[in-house]
Amino acid sequence: xxxxxxxxxxxxxxxxxxxxxxxxxxxxxxxxxxxxxxxxxxxxxxxxxxxxxxxxxxxxxxxxxxxxxxxxxxxxxxxxxxxxxxxxxxxxxxxxxxxx
Numbered sequence: 001x002x003x004x005x006x007x008x009x010x011x012x013x014x015x016x017x018x019x020x021x022x023x024x025x026x027x028x029x030x031x032x033x034x035x036x037x038x039x040x041x042x043x044x045x046x047x048x049x050x051x052x053x054x055x056x057x058x059x060x061x062x063x064x065x066x067x068x069x070x071x072x073x074x075x076x077x078x079x080x081x082x083x084x085x086x087x088x089x090x091x092x093x094x095x096x097x098x099x100x
Contacts, residue, residue, distance in 0.1 A: 011017070046053040 042053065042056070045056070
């Protein structure tokens with residue numbers, strides 16, 4: 001393949017497009033400017049429809065918190081399975097108010 005005179009003159013790998021950077025700045029400024037309004041609206045929604053508020057909260061959290069990968073484990077066992085049942089003593093089941 002022949003090398004042209006314009007080879008390697010593009011934007012460096014990983015650099016941000018000017019338009020993209022401008023749009024990100026505008027959206028960031030909008031979010032910062034309206035955060036108090038959104039907080040107030042979300043508080044009102046919590047009072048009116050807690051289920052919808054949780055749905056919105058978890059939907060927004062997806063953009064901030066990493067999703068955990070699901071892991072599946074398969075165990076092959078050919079023998080007797082034994083278990084141990086641990087029952088706490090009565091004293092350990094008392095609540096803090098009962099022990100005070």
